[in-house]
Amino acid sequence: MTVEATCQDLTPRRLAPSRRPRCPSLRGYALLAAALALWEVLSRFILPLSNPQVAILMPAPSVVVVTAGHLIASGELPGHLLASLKREAGAFLFALAAVPLGIAMGYWRAVHEQLYPLLEVLRPIPPLAWIPLSILWFGLGDTQNQFIIFLGMVFPILINTIAAVHHVDPTLIRAARSLGAGERAVLSRVVLPAALPQIVTGIRVGLGVGWMALVAAELVGASDGLGFLINDARSLLRTDIIVVGMLTIGLAGLVLDVGVRRLAVRLLPWSAALAR
Amino acid sequence: MGRLVVDGVCKIFDEPRGGPPVVAVDGVSFTLENGEFCAILGHSGCGKTTLLNMVAGFEAPTMGSLSVDGAPIRGPGWERSIIFQDYALFPWLSVVGNIGFGLDMKRTAPDDRDRAVRHHIELVGLGGFEHHFPHQLSGGMRQRVAIARALSVSPRVLLMDEPFAALDDQNRRSMQDELVRIWQCEPKTVLLVTHSLDEAILLADHIIVMTRRPGRIKRRITVDLPRPRDEDDPGYIALRKTLRALIREDAAT
Ligand SMILES: Nc1ncnc2c1ncn2[C@@H]1O[C@H](COP(=O)(O)OP(=O)(O)OP(=O)(O)O)[C@@H](O)[C@H]1O
Numbered sequence: 001m002t003v004e005a006t007c008q009d010l011t012p013r014r015l016a017p018s019r020r021p022r023c024p025s026l027r028g029y030a031l032l033a034a035a036l037a038l039w040e041v042l043s044r045f046i047l048p049l050s051n052p053q054v055a056i057l058m059p060a061p062s063v064v065v066v067t068a069g070h071l072i073a074s075g076e077l078p079g080h081l082l083a084s085l086k087r088e089a090g091a092f093l094f095a096l097a098a099v100p101l102g103i104a105m106g107y108w109r110a111v112h113e114q115l116y117p118l119l120e121v122l123r124p125i126p127p128l129a130w131i132p133l134s135i136l137w138f139g140l141g142d143t144q145n146q147f148i149i150f151l152g153m154v155f156p157i158l159i160n161t162i163a164a165v166h167h168v169d170p171t172l173i174r175a176a177r178s179l180g181a182g183e184r185a186v187l188s189r190v191v192l193p194a195a196l197p198q199i200v201t202g203i204r205v206g207l208g209v210g211w212m213a214l215v216a217a218e219l220v221g222a223s224d225g226l227g228f229l230i231n232d233a234r235s236l237l238r239t240d241i242i243v244v245g246m247l248t249i250g251l252a253g254l255v256l257d258v259g260v261r262r263l264a265v266r267l268l269p270w271s272a273a274l275a276r
Numbered sequence: 277m278g279r280l281v282v283d284g285v286c287k288i289f290d291e292p293r294g295g296p297p298v299v300a301v302d303g304v305s306f307t308l309e310n311g312e313f314c315a316i317l318g319h320s321g322c323g324k325t326t327l328l329n330m331v332a333g334f335e336a337p338t339m340g341s342l343s344v345d346g347a348p349i350r351g352p353g354w355e356r357s358i359i360f361q362d363y364a365l366f367p368w369l370s371v372v373g374n375i376g377f378g379l380d381m382k383r384t385a386p387d388d389r390d391r392a393v394r395h396h397i398e399l400v401g402l403g404g405f406e407h408h409f410p411h412q413l414s415g416g417m418r419q420r421v422a423i424a425r426a427l428s429v430s431p432r433v434l435l436m437d438e439p440f441a442a443l444d445d446q447n448r449r450s451m452q453d454e455l456v457r458i459w460q461c462e463p464k465t466v467l468l469v470t471h472s473l474d475e476a477i478l479l480a481d482h483i484i485v486m487t488r489r490p491g492r493i494k495r496r497i498t499v500d501l502p503r504p505r506d507e508d509d510p511g512y513i514a515l516r517k518t519l520r521a522l523i524r525e526d527a528a529t
């Protein structure tokens with residue numbers, strides 16, 4: 001899935017609270033509950049009968065819940081989650097440099113001309129393909145991890161920022177100029193706020209891609225974090241921990257996305273209303 | 277203050293796909309004295325917007341010169357603020373923020389800024405909507421904000437490009453009356469582009485009729501009907517007939 005395709009279904013239209021489907025009734029979860037029940041029965045009673053070794057590979061939901069409880073109580077899971085979030089946040093701070101860069105590329109054609117070819121060449125390289133080279137550059141460790149995460153984040157943010165600036169209504173810029181705005185004021189008081197909704201979209205996509213890259217990076221070269229947790233559990237054959245880790249990764253990614261979306265609705269109420 | 281001189285202005289656009297260049301405005305000269313309200317009337321495509329854009333400073337003339345109070349026009353600036361057809365309000369700013377934008381650009385002292393913003397909100401009758409955002413306003417109210425925003429910087433010349441074309445008939449009439457009222461409160465040199473005969477007669481002191489392609493001045497007519505203008509007045513009807521004939525004969529050729 002390309003970055004643009006991801007952006008398509010994340011248009012700010014979704015930010016409008018009234019557009020969200022109403023809270024589905026419990027009936028909507030019937031199939032999920034049935035599947036869980038089936039899974040429980042399968043892994044608890046049926047699989048052990050046929051092949052106990054396979055049973056280990058399919059931990060029952062109840063076992064997963066118990067393991068999750070243990071991991072939380074011992075502080076192990078929160079510790080790994082925090083380590084991952086720290087990496088994501090650190091990489092994000094660097095990736096934010098894509099915003100001014102994208103504004104410059106979107107606003108000045110000369111900058112665009114020079115940098116876009118470079119962007120076109122680098123962008124299709126998956127962040128994970130950078131892992132070998134980055135290990136040689138930075139060694140195993142946090143820097144290398146954050147570099148991979150950074151690569152996952154920076155392109156969606158950059159691409160969306162450039163597009164956002166290109167889409168700024170030129171009459172708004174004219175209006176500002178005829179009210180006496182100079183170049184700096186046009187950039188900071190018109191182009192930036194007008195582009196902000198789509199920049200936020202880019203940030204959401206970037207955080208998501210970065211989160212995926214993070215787990216992969218931790219699988220390879222980290223001694224903590226959720227990616228490390230599940231890889232470590234693999235060597236101990238603790239499938240229950242693996243599942244707990246996977247669910248945590250998914251949940252944290254979701255919370256991150258919803259959080260940014262909520263924040264955007266709060267901070268940019270006009271953009272949600274415009275998109276309606 | 278606000279004497280606009282347009283002298284021998286031509287604008288030629290190069291056709292991007294190698295066709296012949298388009299002469300949009302061809303040798304237009306006129307002078308607006310301070311406080312005059314002038315309407316430019318003409319068919320679609322006759323170069324009205326192009327002319328206005330040159331006065332605004334968005335585009336440079338191919339030939340000729342433009343000046344306000346003797347100072348040549350070199351680019352956009354607050355002495356020539358503009359009201360657009362589609363309002364062009366900043367959606368992320370409230371009514372107060374939009375109206376205060378130009379004052380901020382002029383680095384007006386906060387007290388004076390607040391006073392000026394309040395004054396212009398009252399002037400256009402938007403009291404009580406100070407903290408609304410553009411998307412929360414009706415079309416007519418948005419146009420009022422645009423008018424207040426353009427006036428707040430105390431321009432020497434106020435430019436308008438079909439400002440009421442996006443409004444329905446009723447709204448347009450009331451906004452036209454409103455504009456005349458505001459203009460009488462705070463006289464200003466106004467250059468209004470329109471293709472509506474009635475809008476030109478209702479609002480302007482002078483009407484410049486342009487020919488179609490290339491855009492030249494066909495006739496300049498002074499409107500000396502008393503304000504407020506009455507559509508049933510014989511003078512109004514006669515003037516409307518004259519203008520219609522001028523526009524018609526152009527369409528035939
Ligand atoms: N940037 C441009 N490049 C090339 N040609 C242009 C450009 N702007 C305007 N023109 C041409 O100049 C002519 C005059 O255009 P202009 O927009 O000034 O007309 P107008 O009188 O404002 O028309 P309308 O009433 O439809 O708004 C048109 O033939 C148009 O095609």
Ligand SMILES: [Mg+2]
Nearest residue numbers: 324325326437
């Ligand atoms: Mg026009």
